[in-house]
Amino acid sequence: SDAYSLLILPGDGIGPEVMTEVVKVIDWFQANRGMSFDVSHDLVGGSAYDVHGVPLADETMAKAQAVDAVLLGAVGGPKYDNLDFSVKPERGLLRLRKEMDLFANLRPAQCFDALADFSSLKRDVVAGLDILIVRELTSGIYFGEPRGIHDDDNNPDNEGGRVGINTQRYTSGEIRRVARSAFELARRRGNRVCSMEKANVMESGILWREEVQWVHDNEYPDVELSHMYADNGAMQLVRRPQQFDVIVTDNLFGDILSDAAAMLTGSLGMLPSASLGAPMANGRPKALYEPVHGSAPDIAGQGKANPIACILSFAMALRYSFDQGDAAAELERAVEQVLADGVRTPDLMGAEGGTPVSTAEMGDKIIAAL
Amino acid sequence: SDAYSLLILPGDGIGPEVMTEVVKVIDWFQANRGMSFDVSHDLVGGSAYDVHGVPLADETMAKAQAVDAVLLGAVGGPKYDNLDFSVKPERGLLRLRKEMDLFANLRPAQCFDALADFSSLKRDVVAGLDILIVRELTSGIYFGEPRGIHDDDNNPDNEGGRVGINTQRYTSGEIRRVARSAFELARRRGNRVCSMEKANVMESGILWREEVQWVHDNEYPDVELSHMYADNGAMQLVRRPQQFDVIVTDNLFGDILSDAAAMLTGSLGMLPSASLGAPMANGRPKALYEPVHGSAPDIAGQGKANPIACILSFAMALRYSFDQGDAAAELERAVEQVLADGVRTPDLMGAEGGTPVSTAEMGDKIIAAL
Numbered sequence: 001s002d003a004y005s006l007l008i009l010p011g012d013g014i015g016p017e018v019m020t021e022v023v024k025v026i027d028w029f030q031a032n033r034g035m036s037f038d039v040s041h042d043l044v045g046g047s048a049y050d051v052h053g054v055p056l057a058d059e060t061m062a063k064a065q066a067v068d069a070v071l072l073g074a075v076g077g078p079k080y081d082n083l084d085f086s087v088k089p090e091r092g093l094l095r096l097r098k099e100m101d102l103f104a105n106l107r108p109a110q111c112f113d114a115l116a117d118f119s120s121l122k123r124d125v126v127a128g129l130d131i132l133i134v135r136e137l138t139s140g141i142y143f144g145e146p147r148g149i150h151d152d153d154n155n156p157d158n159e160g161g162r163v164g165i166n167t168q169r170y171t172s173g174e175i176r177r178v179a180r181s182a183f184e185l186a187r188r189r190g191n192r193v194c195s196m197e198k199a200n201v202m203e204s205g206i207l208w209r210e211e212v213q214w215v216h217d218n219e220y221p222d223v224e225l226s227h228m229y230a231d232n233g234a235m236q237l238v239r240r241p242q243q244f245d246v247i248v249t250d251n252l253f254g255d256i257l258s259d260a261a262a263m264l265t266g267s268l269g270m271l272p273s274a275s276l277g278a279p280m281a282n283g284r285p286k287a288l289y290e291p292v293h294g295s296a297p298d299i300a301g302q303g304k305a306n307p308i309a310c311i312l313s314f315a316m317a318l319r320y321s322f323d324q325g326d327a328a329a330e331l332e333r334a335v336e337q338v339l340a341d342g343v344r345t346p347d348l349m350g351a352e353g354g355t356p357v358s359t360a361e362m363g364d365k366i367i368a369a370l
Numbered sequence: 371s372d373a374y375s376l377l378i379l380p381g382d383g384i385g386p387e388v389m390t391e392v393v394k395v396i397d398w399f400q401a402n403r404g405m406s407f408d409v410s411h412d413l414v415g416g417s418a419y420d421v422h423g424v425p426l427a428d429e430t431m432a433k434a435q436a437v438d439a440v441l442l443g444a445v446g447g448p449k450y451d452n453l454d455f456s457v458k459p460e461r462g463l464l465r466l467r468k469e470m471d472l473f474a475n476l477r478p479a480q481c482f483d484a485l486a487d488f489s490s491l492k493r494d495v496v497a498g499l500d501i502l503i504v505r506e507l508t509s510g511i512y513f514g515e516p517r518g519i520h521d522d523d524n525n526p527d528n529e530g531g532r533v534g535i536n537t538q539r540y541t542s543g544e545i546r547r548v549a550r551s552a553f554e555l556a557r558r559r560g561n562r563v564c565s566m567e568k569a570n571v572m573e574s575g576i577l578w579r580e581e582v583q584w585v586h587d588n589e590y591p592d593v594e595l596s597h598m599y600a601d602n603g604a605m606q607l608v609r610r611p612q613q614f615d616v617i618v619t620d621n622l623f624g625d626i627l628s629d630a631a632a633m634l635t636g637s638l639g640m641l642p643s644a645s646l647g648a649p650m651a652n653g654r655p656k657a658l659y660e661p662v663h664g665s666a667p668d669i670a671g672q673g674k675a676n677p678i679a680c681i682l683s684f685a686m687a688l689r690y691s692f693d694q695g696d697a698a699a700e701l702e703r704a705v706e707q708v709l710a711d712g713v714r715t716p717d718l719m720g721a722e723g724g725t726p727v728s729t730a731e732m733g734d735k736i737i738a739a740l
């Protein structure tokens with residue numbers, strides 16, 4: 001069929017609320033832009049655990065493999081904090097990433113002009129900020145073996161008697177493919193890539209640096225490439241974030257650095273992400289889109305959540321899964337319009353005031369702006 | 371003897387220049403406060419490699435083991451960038467940390483009032499900031515085995531054919547001892563500890579969380595303990611750093627998070643650190659003190675370096691190695707005085723101006739303020 005197939009996994013906490021607004025946006029594009037979406041819904045995270053006893057059922061996994069794109073809300077909440085590691089809500093998300101082989105996680109850190117004063121950083125340090133972190137998402141210490149907690153039997157010096165192990169493991173192929181994603185994306189932006197690791201301390205960081213350099217020299221010599229130690233990267237992100245265009249880094253550094261970068265913008269409730277894998281038979285990449293914010297259980301169900309990050313994640317789906325760059329830009333402009341008009345969910349309500357709206361009203365305003 | 375023994379390892383780049391100013395301060399305390407220091411000097415990092423072919427000679431290691439405290443400047447520089455991993459300048463520093471078993475790395479992130487405007491963060495977010503990061507320094511992925519880069523022989527899917535491995539490994543005993551350091555320090559400050567890991571993703575993080583909690587419940591129930599995922603920690607450090615008192619975290623997270631925290635203060639050239647191990651026979655802990663800033667090869671030898679971080683590292687030595695808290699506070703007040711007087715090395719020279727001084731002049735002014 002010509003329809004774009006979507007699997008919606010609202011998840012936990014504010015996930016369902018913000019996803020409701022995305023569905024309105026999807027409907028608008030169907031009604032007004034001649035697109036056709038084939039949408040199904042399913043469970044992930046704690047809400048899947050409640051029903052299936054696992055945070056992602058096998059049938060849901062199979063559906064995710066079959067669709068063009070997965071839209072995910074958020075997972076986790078205090079109710080599930082004491083579950084066994086293997087069935088925690090996060091494992092549902094990690095299983096999707098791993099089995100769909102979504103190796104390139106795109107996390108734009110963009111500062112919206114109308115919101116620059118929300119940042120804890122000075123306006124001139126963050127105004128206009130537009131960097132893209134490309135995080136490796138299917139390997140490294142998140143998935144490496146051996147891993148686990150064991151008794152440390154033959155070690156009388158170990159008070160407590162246990163040992164916890166995780167393994168950082170990267171193959172050259174895993175590094176090369178995410179490096180290619182970063183270089184490709186850089187070509188469509190500022191044409192600069194900064195790669196971050198700890199090659200001064202970790203051999204896996206040396207391999208990272210060498211393979212990124214190899215891809216550059218052999219395939220993308222036109223893109224400007226630099227290397228930075230990840231600790232200095234964290235510093236530079238705080239000091240002068242505008243020096244960066246595209247940052248490429250591993251799974252764990254990417255987790256930390258992209259969250260720091262997100263917070264710089266002051267717009268956490270605004271930031272989308274895309275996780276992309278290899279092209280499928282129809283040419284579209286395996287893909288999952290999700291807001292960067294979490295499940296925010298403290299405000300769940302109260303109509304206070306900001307749906308923009310989730311809506312902008314759908315804009316990324318339009319761009320990266322369906323090659324609908326114009327439609328994506330149209331949606332992004334509508335969001336900017338609404339912000340410029342002073343429409344504000346509680347998280348965006350600052351000293352200068354504005355028109356307070358609920359989650360649903362924010363969605364409606366964006367539809368109206370479209 | 372009653373003398374305090376010190377080994378000075380100036381290292382590379384600006385290390386020697388800033389250490390020269392520390393020596394002036396040591397001399398002042400000898401002349402005016404009835405202390406006696408037995409000072410020897412040696413090489414570390416690239417400057418050791420140039421002479422010995424290794425970044426830390428065995429005799430230097432032996433001397434470090436024998437003294438009360440090691441004062442280190444900085445290591446590294448472009449001249450050494452292409453050396454083999456095993457003889458890079460950093461390995462000298464890592465050998466000192468490991469063989470002296472300096473498991474608790476104290477990194478205060480303090481915002482000096484006179485310099486609050488230097489931060490890229492808003493003044494009200496950082497003014498008065500005073501947090502202490504306690505980083506585990508002798509274990510984790512920095513030292514875990516297996517490690518290395520290997521051929522990935524039986525894997526035709528691995529374009530490039532290599533694999534890079536590092537191992538995160540923590541024993542309960544390693545976690546407990548650094549947790550105790552953090553709780554002890556918290557009792558002398560705000561009495562709050564926040565522990566950071568990725569227990570949602572890494573089993574070593576689960577062990578970390580459980581052991582820190584165990585030490586709390588059994589030995590420091592009076593101290594307030596919270597746990598935070600390290601990615602959220604990075605966010606919160608940017609968003610509202612003043613929420614923290616003491617942060618305790620592992621070697622790698624500590625590397626990244628303490629650098630981010632240091633940069634928040636806008637006073638990178640001002641920040642000291644202490645790395646402490648177990649008590650020696652004389653009751654003093656094994657100890658190494660060093661500024662947080664690096665070797666800054668771009669400005670080395672030009673009299674531009676700020677010696678304050680290195681001088682404040684000596685103040686930490688007075689406090690933690692020699693129990694001379696009053697003398698340490700006296701030195702810290704002298705530094706604050708000089709800053710309040712507008713005395714500025716180039717890195718501190720901002721819009722409001724001030725009296726420009728060289729590295730040596732800054733040292734002299736601090737002596738004068740003493």
Ligand SMILES: CC(C)[C@H](C(=O)O)[C@@H](O)C(=O)O
Nearest residue numbers: 090091093094255570571601
């Ligand atoms: C929820 C958690 C497993 C996840 C991660 O660590 O990758 C989250 O922090 C993220 O960045 O998407």
Ligand SMILES: CC(C)[C@H](C(=O)O)[C@@H](O)C(=O)O
Nearest residue numbers: 200201231460461463464625
């Ligand atoms: C120089 C390097 C080995 C070191 C580290 O990674 O620990 C440095 O970044 C630090 O934080 O002291």
